Amino acid sequence: MLSFEFLREKREVLIKALEKRGYDAAIVDELVKLDEERRRLIREGDELRRIRNQRNEDVARLKKQGADISELIAELRQVSRRIKEIEEKQAKVESKFKELWLQIPNIPHESVPIGKDETENKVIRQEGEPREFDFEPKPHWELGEKLGILDFKTAAKMSGSRFAVYKGLGAKLERALINFFLDVHTREHGYVEVMPPVLVKSESAYASGHLPKFREEMYFIEQDELFLIPTAETSLANLHRDKILDEDSLPLKYVSYTPCFRREAGSYGKDVRGIIRVHQFNKVELFQFTKPEDSYDVLEQMLAHAEKILKLLKLPYRIVQLCTGDLGFASAKTYDIEVWAPGVGRWLEVSSVSNTESFQARRSNTRFRRKSTGKVEFVHTLNGSGLATPRTFIAILENYQRKDGTVEIPEVLRPYMGVSEIA
RNA sequence: GGAGGGUUAGCCUAAUUGGUAAGGCGGCGGAUUUGAAAUCCGCUGGGGUUACUCCCUUGGGGGUUCGAGUCCCUCACCCUCCGCCA
Structure with missing residues:
Protein backbone atom coordinates (compact mmCIF):
# COMPACT_ATOMS: atom_id res chain seq x y z
CA MET A 1 0.00 0.00 0.00
CA LEU A 2 1.22 3.46 -0.87
CA SER A 3 0.92 6.72 0.98
CA PHE A 4 -2.15 8.74 -0.07
CA GLU A 5 0.39 11.40 -0.89
CA PHE A 6 0.72 9.72 -4.27
CA LEU A 7 -2.95 10.28 -4.98
CA ARG A 8 -3.05 13.88 -3.85
CA GLU A 9 0.27 15.63 -4.29
CA LYS A 10 2.28 13.21 -6.42
CA ARG A 11 -0.33 11.91 -8.81
CA GLU A 12 1.94 12.16 -11.88
CA VAL A 13 4.52 9.97 -10.14
CA LEU A 14 1.87 7.36 -9.49
CA ILE A 15 0.51 7.41 -13.03
CA LYS A 16 4.00 7.19 -14.47
CA ALA A 17 4.83 4.28 -12.18
CA LEU A 18 1.71 2.38 -13.22
CA GLU A 19 2.49 2.94 -16.89
CA LYS A 20 6.07 1.76 -16.41
CA ARG A 21 4.72 -1.43 -14.90
CA GLY A 22 2.28 -1.88 -17.73
CA TYR A 23 -0.82 -1.17 -15.62
CA ASP A 24 -3.82 0.79 -16.81
CA ALA A 25 -3.54 4.17 -15.11
CA ALA A 26 -7.25 4.91 -15.58
CA ILE A 27 -7.81 3.48 -12.11
CA VAL A 28 -6.22 6.63 -10.72
CA ASP A 29 -9.05 8.87 -11.91
CA GLU A 30 -11.55 6.67 -10.19
CA LEU A 31 -9.49 6.66 -7.01
CA VAL A 32 -9.22 10.44 -7.04
CA LYS A 33 -12.99 10.74 -7.36
CA LEU A 34 -13.61 8.28 -4.54
CA ASP A 35 -11.03 10.00 -2.36
CA GLU A 36 -12.71 13.37 -2.87
CA GLU A 37 -16.13 11.92 -2.19
CA ARG A 38 -14.79 10.25 0.89
CA ARG A 39 -13.32 13.43 2.25
CA ARG A 40 -16.50 15.34 1.53
CA LEU A 41 -18.48 12.84 3.59
CA ILE A 42 -15.94 12.99 6.39
CA ARG A 43 -16.28 16.75 6.56
CA GLU A 44 -20.05 16.59 6.53
CA GLY A 45 -20.11 13.87 9.19
CA ASP A 46 -17.56 15.64 11.38
CA GLU A 47 -19.69 18.76 11.42
CA LEU A 48 -22.81 16.85 12.44
CA ARG A 49 -20.92 14.92 15.08
CA ARG A 50 -19.59 18.17 16.45
CA ILE A 51 -23.16 19.48 16.79
CA ARG A 52 -24.31 16.27 18.39
CA ASN A 53 -21.47 16.30 20.91
CA GLN A 54 -22.20 19.88 21.88
CA ARG A 55 -25.94 19.43 22.21
CA ASN A 56 -25.56 16.24 24.17
CA GLU A 57 -23.71 18.16 26.81
CA ASP A 58 -26.71 20.44 26.99
CA VAL A 59 -28.96 17.42 27.42
CA ALA A 60 -26.94 16.17 30.35
CA ARG A 61 -26.90 19.57 32.00
CA LEU A 62 -30.57 20.38 31.45
CA LYS A 63 -31.63 16.96 32.57
CA LYS A 64 -29.82 17.46 35.83
CA GLN A 65 -31.69 20.73 36.27
CA GLY A 66 -34.96 18.95 35.64
CA ALA A 67 -35.84 21.05 32.57
CA ASP A 68 -38.05 19.81 29.77
CA ILE A 69 -35.75 18.45 27.09
CA SER A 70 -38.14 16.49 24.93
CA GLU A 71 -37.85 18.99 22.07
CA LEU A 72 -34.08 18.94 22.16
CA ILE A 73 -34.06 15.19 22.14
CA ALA A 74 -36.39 15.05 19.17
CA GLU A 75 -34.04 17.38 17.31
CA LEU A 76 -31.02 15.28 18.19
CA ARG A 77 -32.79 12.18 17.03
CA GLN A 78 -32.86 13.79 13.57
CA VAL A 79 -29.19 14.69 13.74
CA SER A 80 -28.28 11.12 14.69
CA ARG A 81 -30.32 9.79 11.83
CA ARG A 82 -28.45 12.00 9.38
CA ILE A 83 -25.13 10.99 10.84
CA LYS A 84 -26.05 7.39 10.33
CA GLU A 85 -27.00 7.99 6.72
CA ILE A 86 -23.71 9.71 6.02
CA GLU A 87 -21.74 7.01 7.77
CA GLU A 88 -23.40 4.37 5.65
CA LYS A 89 -22.57 6.26 2.48
CA GLN A 90 -19.03 6.79 3.70
CA ALA A 91 -18.57 3.10 4.47
CA LYS A 92 -19.59 2.23 0.92
CA VAL A 93 -17.26 4.77 -0.64
CA GLU A 94 -14.41 3.72 1.60
CA SER A 95 -14.74 0.03 0.91
CA LYS A 96 -14.75 0.72 -2.83
CA PHE A 97 -11.78 3.01 -2.43
CA LYS A 98 -9.89 0.47 -0.37
CA GLU A 99 -10.64 -2.29 -2.81
CA LEU A 100 -9.07 -0.30 -5.63
CA TRP A 101 -6.25 1.11 -3.56
CA LEU A 102 -5.12 -2.36 -2.52
CA GLN A 103 -4.70 -3.18 -6.19
CA ILE A 104 -2.15 -0.43 -6.72
CA PRO A 105 1.37 -1.88 -6.86
CA ASN A 106 4.49 -0.34 -5.38
CA ILE A 107 6.33 2.49 -7.13
CA PRO A 108 9.48 1.16 -8.83
CA HIS A 109 12.74 2.60 -7.54
CA GLU A 110 14.39 5.07 -9.91
CA SER A 111 17.25 2.65 -10.57
CA VAL A 112 14.90 0.00 -12.01
CA PRO A 113 15.23 -0.34 -15.79
CA ILE A 114 12.07 0.27 -17.77
CA GLY A 115 10.76 -2.71 -19.69
CA LYS A 116 7.58 -4.50 -20.57
CA ASP A 117 8.28 -8.05 -19.35
C1' G B 1 -17.04 -29.39 21.37
C1' G B 2 -18.69 -27.31 26.61
C1' A B 3 -18.12 -23.69 30.96
C1' G B 4 -15.99 -19.37 33.00
C1' G B 5 -12.61 -15.01 32.90
C1' G B 6 -10.32 -11.36 29.88
C1' U B 7 -8.82 -7.57 25.49
C1' U B 8 -8.52 0.49 27.21
C1' A B 9 -3.12 4.64 23.71
C1' G B 10 4.31 2.42 22.81
C1' C B 11 3.89 -0.12 27.99
C1' C B 12 1.13 -0.29 32.76
C1' U B 13 -3.33 0.89 34.99
C1' A B 14 -8.45 3.63 36.30
C1' A B 15 -13.55 5.22 35.00
C1' U B 16 -20.91 5.81 40.59
C1' U B 17 -27.31 4.20 38.43
C1' G B 18 -25.17 5.12 30.61
C1' G B 19 -23.44 11.81 30.48
C1' U B 20 -18.67 11.59 26.17
C1' A B 21 -11.58 8.05 28.61
C1' A B 22 -8.46 9.94 34.46
C1' G B 23 -3.54 8.76 35.78
C1' G B 24 1.53 6.67 35.79
C1' C B 25 5.91 5.01 32.99
C1' G B 26 8.63 5.55 28.56
C1' G B 27 9.73 8.77 24.43
C1' C B 28 10.17 13.79 22.07
C1' G B 29 10.42 19.13 22.61
C1' G B 30 10.99 23.39 25.76
C1' A B 31 12.28 26.06 30.50
C1' U B 32 16.13 25.86 34.22
C1' U B 33 21.75 24.33 34.24
C1' U B 34 28.76 25.39 32.64
C1' G B 35 27.03 20.18 31.58
C1' A B 36 24.07 16.34 33.63
C1' A B 37 20.56 14.65 37.17
C1' A B 38 16.30 16.42 39.52
C1' U B 39 12.15 19.67 38.79
C1' C B 40 8.38 22.29 35.92
C1' C B 41 5.55 22.99 31.22
C1' G B 42 3.86 21.08 26.48
C1' C B 43 3.39 17.02 23.17
C1' U B 44 2.43 11.62 22.25
C1' G B 45 -2.27 6.95 17.56
C1' G B 46 -5.49 8.04 13.06
C1' G B 47 -8.29 11.50 10.04
C1' G B 48 -10.44 16.03 7.97
C1' U B 49 -9.53 21.35 7.30
C1' U B 50 -6.96 27.73 4.75
C1' A B 51 -7.37 27.17 10.03
C1' C B 52 -9.08 25.90 14.89
C1' U B 53 -11.23 25.93 20.83
C1' C B 54 -12.81 20.13 14.87
C1' C B 55 -13.77 14.70 14.28
C1' C B 56 -12.45 9.62 15.25
C1' U B 57 -9.91 5.72 18.31
C1' U B 58 -11.62 1.44 24.87
C1' G B 59 -10.03 -6.20 20.18
C1' G B 60 -13.48 -6.27 15.10
C1' G B 61 -18.60 -5.72 13.42
C1' G B 62 -23.73 -4.70 14.53
C1' G B 63 -27.90 -3.11 17.87
C1' U B 64 -30.57 -0.15 21.85
C1' U B 65 -30.21 5.28 23.19
C1' C B 66 -30.43 12.24 22.52
C1' G B 67 -25.79 10.01 24.43
C1' A B 68 -22.24 3.43 25.13
C1' G B 69 -15.57 1.70 27.80
C1' U B 70 -20.34 0.80 30.55
C1' C B 71 -26.43 -2.47 28.28
C1' C B 72 -27.64 -6.36 24.22
C1' C B 73 -26.13 -9.54 19.88
C1' U B 74 -22.13 -11.48 17.02
C1' C B 75 -17.08 -12.62 15.57
C1' A B 76 -11.76 -12.88 16.59
C1' C B 77 -7.81 -13.59 19.87
C1' C B 78 -5.70 -14.65 24.93
C1' C B 79 -6.10 -17.24 29.89
C1' U B 80 -8.29 -21.20 33.18
C1' C B 81 -11.07 -25.69 33.64
C1' C B 82 -13.82 -30.06 31.44
C1' G B 83 -14.22 -33.37 27.21
C1' C B 84 -11.82 -35.38 22.84
C1' C B 85 -7.20 -36.20 20.33
C1' A B 86 -1.82 -36.37 19.74
Missing part, protein backbone atom coordinates in the same frame (compact mmCIF):
# COMPACT_ATOMS: atom_id res chain seq x y z
CA GLU A 118 10.94 -10.52 -18.28
CA THR A 119 12.64 -10.36 -21.69
CA GLU A 120 13.79 -6.87 -20.79
CA ASN A 121 15.36 -7.77 -17.45
CA LYS A 122 19.02 -6.87 -17.15
CA VAL A 123 21.76 -9.37 -16.47
CA ILE A 124 24.07 -7.47 -14.15
CA ARG A 125 26.90 -9.95 -13.73
CA GLN A 126 27.78 -13.59 -13.79
CA GLU A 127 29.75 -15.48 -11.17
CA GLY A 128 31.51 -18.73 -11.96
CA GLU A 129 31.90 -20.41 -15.31
CA PRO A 130 29.56 -23.16 -16.48
CA ARG A 131 31.41 -26.46 -16.40
CA GLU A 132 32.61 -28.00 -19.69
CA PHE A 133 31.24 -31.50 -20.10
CA ASP A 134 32.92 -34.22 -22.16
CA PHE A 135 29.56 -35.94 -22.36
CA GLU A 136 25.95 -34.86 -22.81
CA PRO A 137 24.74 -33.67 -19.37
CA LYS A 138 21.42 -35.21 -18.36
CA PRO A 139 18.45 -33.38 -16.91
CA HIS A 140 17.84 -33.87 -13.18
CA TRP A 141 14.69 -35.95 -13.66
CA GLU A 142 16.63 -38.58 -15.51
CA LEU A 143 19.46 -38.55 -12.98
CA GLY A 144 17.07 -38.49 -10.05
CA GLU A 145 14.89 -41.35 -11.22
CA LYS A 146 17.83 -43.48 -12.18
CA LEU A 147 19.50 -42.96 -8.83
CA GLY A 148 16.22 -43.75 -7.10
CA ILE A 149 16.15 -40.45 -5.23
CA LEU A 150 13.25 -38.80 -7.08
CA ASP A 151 9.98 -40.56 -7.82
CA PHE A 152 7.51 -38.69 -9.98
CA LYS A 153 5.19 -41.57 -10.80
CA THR A 154 4.36 -42.29 -7.18
CA ALA A 155 3.99 -38.59 -6.46
CA ALA A 156 1.53 -38.20 -9.33
CA LYS A 157 -0.50 -41.08 -7.99
CA MET A 158 -0.60 -39.63 -4.50
CA SER A 159 -1.07 -35.96 -5.27
CA GLY A 160 -1.16 -35.30 -9.00
CA SER A 161 1.22 -33.57 -11.35
CA ARG A 162 3.91 -31.16 -10.18
CA PHE A 163 4.75 -33.13 -7.06
CA ALA A 164 7.77 -35.23 -6.24
CA VAL A 165 8.64 -37.93 -3.74
CA TYR A 166 12.21 -37.60 -2.49
CA LYS A 167 13.74 -40.84 -1.31
CA GLY A 168 16.89 -42.02 0.40
CA LEU A 169 19.82 -39.71 -0.30
CA GLY A 170 17.43 -37.47 -2.25
CA ALA A 171 15.42 -36.78 0.89
CA LYS A 172 18.64 -36.42 2.81
CA LEU A 173 20.06 -33.98 0.28
CA GLU A 174 16.93 -31.88 0.57
CA ARG A 175 17.23 -31.83 4.35
CA ALA A 176 20.95 -31.12 4.10
CA LEU A 177 20.30 -28.09 1.93
CA ILE A 178 17.75 -26.67 4.36
CA ASN A 179 20.09 -27.14 7.32
CA PHE A 180 23.08 -25.79 5.44
CA PHE A 181 21.18 -22.66 4.38
CA LEU A 182 19.90 -22.02 7.89
CA ASP A 183 23.32 -22.57 9.42
CA VAL A 184 25.05 -20.13 7.08
CA HIS A 185 22.50 -17.39 7.61
CA THR A 186 22.23 -17.75 11.37
CA ARG A 187 25.95 -18.27 12.04
CA GLU A 188 27.58 -16.07 9.43
CA HIS A 189 24.97 -13.47 8.59
CA GLY A 190 23.34 -12.90 11.98
CA TYR A 191 19.74 -13.83 11.20
CA VAL A 192 17.36 -15.08 13.89
CA GLU A 193 15.73 -18.36 12.96
CA VAL A 194 11.94 -18.31 12.95
CA MET A 195 9.51 -21.12 12.28
CA PRO A 196 6.17 -19.51 11.46
CA PRO A 197 2.78 -21.04 10.70
CA VAL A 198 2.35 -22.01 7.07
CA LEU A 199 -1.39 -21.44 7.25
CA VAL A 200 -2.43 -17.81 7.51
CA LYS A 201 -5.61 -15.76 7.73
CA SER A 202 -6.60 -13.60 4.78
CA GLU A 203 -5.68 -10.41 6.59
CA SER A 204 -2.10 -11.65 6.83
CA ALA A 205 -2.01 -12.30 3.09
CA TYR A 206 -3.35 -8.79 2.51
CA ALA A 207 -0.61 -7.40 4.72
CA SER A 208 2.13 -9.12 2.76
CA GLY A 209 0.59 -7.98 -0.52
CA HIS A 210 -0.31 -11.47 -1.75
CA LEU A 211 -3.97 -10.59 -1.58
CA PRO A 212 -5.98 -9.47 -3.38
CA LYS A 213 -3.88 -9.89 -6.50
CA PHE A 214 -2.62 -13.45 -6.10
CA ARG A 215 -5.71 -15.16 -4.76
CA GLU A 216 -5.58 -17.66 -7.63
CA GLU A 217 -2.00 -18.56 -6.80
CA MET A 218 -2.68 -19.67 -3.22
CA TYR A 219 -4.27 -22.80 -1.85
CA PHE A 220 -7.25 -21.98 0.32
CA ILE A 221 -8.67 -24.11 3.12
CA GLU A 222 -12.34 -23.26 2.90
CA GLN A 223 -13.47 -24.88 6.12
CA ASP A 224 -11.24 -22.72 8.26
CA GLU A 225 -10.70 -19.79 5.90
CA LEU A 226 -6.95 -20.20 5.89
CA PHE A 227 -4.42 -19.85 3.10
CA LEU A 228 -1.38 -22.05 2.62
CA ILE A 229 1.55 -19.69 2.25
CA PRO A 230 3.26 -19.36 -1.16
CA THR A 231 6.40 -18.15 0.62
CA ALA A 232 7.52 -17.56 4.20
CA GLU A 233 7.43 -13.87 3.32
CA THR A 234 3.66 -14.03 3.75
CA SER A 235 4.02 -15.08 7.38
CA LEU A 236 7.09 -13.04 8.21
CA ALA A 237 5.63 -9.76 6.96
CA ASN A 238 3.17 -10.17 9.84
CA LEU A 239 5.69 -10.76 12.62
CA HIS A 240 5.33 -7.21 13.94
CA ARG A 241 1.92 -6.29 12.59
CA ASP A 242 0.32 -3.33 14.39
CA LYS A 243 3.46 -2.78 16.43
CA ILE A 244 5.63 0.22 17.06
CA LEU A 245 9.22 -0.99 17.25
CA ASP A 246 12.15 0.57 19.07
CA GLU A 247 14.53 2.27 16.68
CA ASP A 248 17.42 0.53 18.43
CA SER A 249 15.98 -2.89 17.64
CA LEU A 250 16.34 -2.28 13.88
CA PRO A 251 17.33 -3.91 11.64
CA LEU A 252 15.46 -7.05 12.63
CA LYS A 253 16.82 -9.98 10.63
CA TYR A 254 14.87 -13.21 10.33
CA VAL A 255 15.46 -16.44 8.47
CA SER A 256 12.77 -19.07 8.07
CA TYR A 257 12.60 -22.48 6.60
CA THR A 258 9.07 -23.32 5.45
CA PRO A 259 7.39 -25.40 2.83
CA CYS A 260 5.76 -23.19 0.19
CA PHE A 261 2.59 -23.94 -1.74
CA ARG A 262 1.68 -22.60 -5.14
CA ARG A 263 -1.18 -23.52 -7.38
CA GLU A 264 0.73 -22.52 -10.51
CA ALA A 265 -2.57 -21.67 -12.13
CA GLY A 266 -2.05 -20.61 -15.71
CA SER A 267 1.30 -22.28 -16.10
CA TYR A 268 -0.04 -25.49 -17.58
CA GLY A 269 2.37 -27.02 -19.99
CA LYS A 270 5.26 -24.96 -18.65
CA ASP A 271 8.11 -26.80 -16.92
CA VAL A 272 6.01 -29.90 -16.45
CA ARG A 273 8.94 -32.26 -16.04
CA GLY A 274 11.10 -32.60 -12.99
CA ILE A 275 11.09 -30.22 -10.07
CA ILE A 276 11.60 -26.88 -11.79
CA ARG A 277 8.01 -25.88 -11.02
CA VAL A 278 6.13 -27.77 -8.32
CA HIS A 279 3.11 -27.14 -6.13
CA GLN A 280 4.97 -27.76 -2.89
CA PHE A 281 8.58 -26.93 -2.25
CA ASN A 282 10.94 -25.94 0.51
CA LYS A 283 12.49 -22.56 0.86
CA VAL A 284 14.70 -20.75 3.31
CA GLU A 285 13.65 -17.13 3.35
CA LEU A 286 15.48 -14.05 4.57
CA PHE A 287 13.42 -11.16 5.87
CA GLN A 288 14.44 -7.83 7.35
CA PHE A 289 12.72 -4.89 8.98
CA THR A 290 14.88 -1.77 8.58
CA LYS A 291 14.88 1.97 8.92
CA PRO A 292 13.90 3.70 5.65
CA GLU A 293 17.33 5.21 5.09
CA ASP A 294 19.03 1.80 5.37
CA SER A 295 16.87 -0.36 3.15
CA TYR A 296 18.79 -0.05 -0.11
CA ASP A 297 22.09 -0.90 1.56
CA VAL A 298 20.37 -3.87 3.15
CA LEU A 299 19.03 -4.96 -0.24
CA GLU A 300 22.62 -5.28 -1.49
CA GLN A 301 23.64 -7.13 1.69
CA MET A 302 20.81 -9.59 1.38
CA LEU A 303 21.73 -10.25 -2.22
CA ALA A 304 25.27 -11.01 -1.04
CA HIS A 305 23.92 -13.29 1.69
CA ALA A 306 21.96 -15.35 -0.82
CA GLU A 307 24.90 -15.40 -3.24
CA LYS A 308 27.14 -16.72 -0.50
CA ILE A 309 25.25 -20.01 -0.56
CA LEU A 310 25.88 -20.54 -4.27
CA LYS A 311 29.52 -19.58 -3.86
CA LEU A 312 29.92 -22.15 -1.10
CA LEU A 313 28.21 -24.74 -3.26
CA LYS A 314 30.48 -23.71 -6.15
CA LEU A 315 27.60 -23.32 -8.57
CA PRO A 316 27.72 -20.84 -11.48
CA TYR A 317 25.06 -18.16 -11.29
CA ARG A 318 24.12 -14.74 -12.54
CA ILE A 319 22.39 -11.71 -11.08
CA VAL A 320 19.44 -10.30 -12.96
CA GLN A 321 17.78 -7.02 -12.22
CA LEU A 322 14.06 -7.10 -12.90
CA CYS A 323 12.67 -4.40 -15.16
CA THR A 324 9.53 -2.43 -14.28
CA GLY A 325 7.26 -4.78 -16.23
CA ASP A 326 8.44 -7.87 -14.37
CA LEU A 327 8.71 -6.38 -10.90
CA GLY A 328 6.63 -8.06 -8.17
CA PHE A 329 3.49 -6.29 -6.97
CA ALA A 330 4.88 -5.23 -3.59
CA SER A 331 8.44 -4.65 -4.70
CA ALA A 332 10.20 -1.39 -5.50
CA LYS A 333 13.38 -3.11 -6.64
CA THR A 334 14.24 -6.76 -7.15
CA TYR A 335 17.28 -8.83 -8.00
CA ASP A 336 16.89 -12.40 -9.12
CA ILE A 337 19.64 -14.94 -8.75
CA GLU A 338 19.69 -17.56 -11.46
CA VAL A 339 21.74 -20.71 -11.21
CA TRP A 340 23.05 -22.54 -14.23
CA ALA A 341 21.47 -25.95 -14.87
CA PRO A 342 23.41 -27.69 -17.65
CA GLY A 343 21.05 -30.67 -17.88
CA VAL A 344 18.08 -28.58 -18.88
CA GLY A 345 20.37 -25.99 -20.42
CA ARG A 346 18.82 -23.02 -18.62
CA TRP A 347 19.40 -20.44 -15.96
CA LEU A 348 16.94 -21.12 -13.16
CA GLU A 349 15.72 -18.56 -10.63
CA VAL A 350 16.73 -19.76 -7.15
CA SER A 351 16.30 -16.49 -5.36
CA SER A 352 14.49 -13.21 -5.62
CA VAL A 353 15.61 -10.39 -3.36
CA SER A 354 13.28 -7.42 -2.99
CA ASN A 355 12.93 -4.15 -1.19
CA THR A 356 9.25 -3.34 -0.66
CA GLU A 357 10.17 -0.09 1.11
CA SER A 358 7.15 0.86 3.23
CA PHE A 359 4.62 -0.91 0.99
CA GLN A 360 4.17 -3.99 3.17
CA ALA A 361 4.74 -2.01 6.35
CA ARG A 362 1.75 0.19 5.57
CA ARG A 363 -0.42 -2.81 4.94
CA SER A 364 0.79 -4.55 8.09
CA ASN A 365 0.93 -1.31 10.07
CA THR A 366 4.49 -1.96 11.24
CA ARG A 367 6.17 1.16 12.50
CA PHE A 368 9.03 2.39 14.67
CA ARG A 369 9.53 5.42 16.83
CA ARG A 370 12.40 7.60 15.68
CA LYS A 371 14.40 8.75 18.68
CA SER A 372 15.53 12.07 17.28
CA THR A 373 11.96 13.23 16.68
CA GLY A 374 9.80 11.01 18.89
CA LYS A 375 7.56 10.44 15.85
CA VAL A 376 6.43 7.12 14.45
CA GLU A 377 7.32 6.12 10.89
CA PHE A 378 6.75 3.05 8.81
CA VAL A 379 9.67 0.62 8.65
CA HIS A 380 10.96 -0.78 5.38
CA THR A 381 10.75 -4.50 4.76
CA LEU A 382 12.90 -6.67 2.54
CA ASN A 383 12.69 -10.29 1.60
CA GLY A 384 14.90 -12.69 -0.27
CA SER A 385 15.17 -16.38 -0.81
CA GLY A 386 18.26 -17.87 0.64
CA LEU A 387 17.51 -20.17 -1.20
CA ALA A 388 14.67 -22.20 -2.69
CA THR A 389 15.64 -25.85 -2.56
CA PRO A 390 14.24 -27.52 -5.69
CA ARG A 391 16.25 -25.55 -8.17
CA THR A 392 19.35 -25.71 -5.98
CA PHE A 393 18.80 -29.46 -5.86
CA ILE A 394 18.54 -29.45 -9.66
CA ALA A 395 21.72 -27.43 -10.02
CA ILE A 396 23.63 -29.81 -7.78
CA LEU A 397 22.48 -32.91 -9.65
CA GLU A 398 23.09 -31.41 -13.05
CA ASN A 399 26.37 -29.61 -12.34
CA TYR A 400 27.92 -32.33 -10.22
CA GLN A 401 26.85 -35.26 -12.38
CA ARG A 402 29.37 -37.74 -13.73
CA LYS A 403 29.34 -39.54 -17.03
CA ASP A 404 27.96 -42.71 -15.40
CA GLY A 405 24.98 -40.86 -13.95
CA THR A 406 26.28 -40.71 -10.39
CA VAL A 407 26.50 -37.38 -8.59
CA GLU A 408 29.26 -35.94 -6.47
CA ILE A 409 28.22 -34.13 -3.30
CA PRO A 410 29.59 -30.57 -2.94
CA GLU A 411 32.25 -30.32 -0.26
CA VAL A 412 30.23 -28.12 2.10
CA LEU A 413 27.30 -30.52 2.15
CA ARG A 414 29.28 -33.63 3.01
CA PRO A 415 29.17 -33.10 6.77
CA TYR A 416 25.39 -32.94 6.43
CA MET A 417 25.16 -35.92 4.10
CA GLY A 418 27.72 -38.26 5.58
CA VAL A 419 28.62 -39.35 2.06
CA SER A 420 30.58 -37.81 -0.81
CA GLU A 421 28.47 -39.02 -3.69
CA ILE A 422 25.08 -40.34 -4.71
CA ALA A 423 25.59 -43.53 -6.64
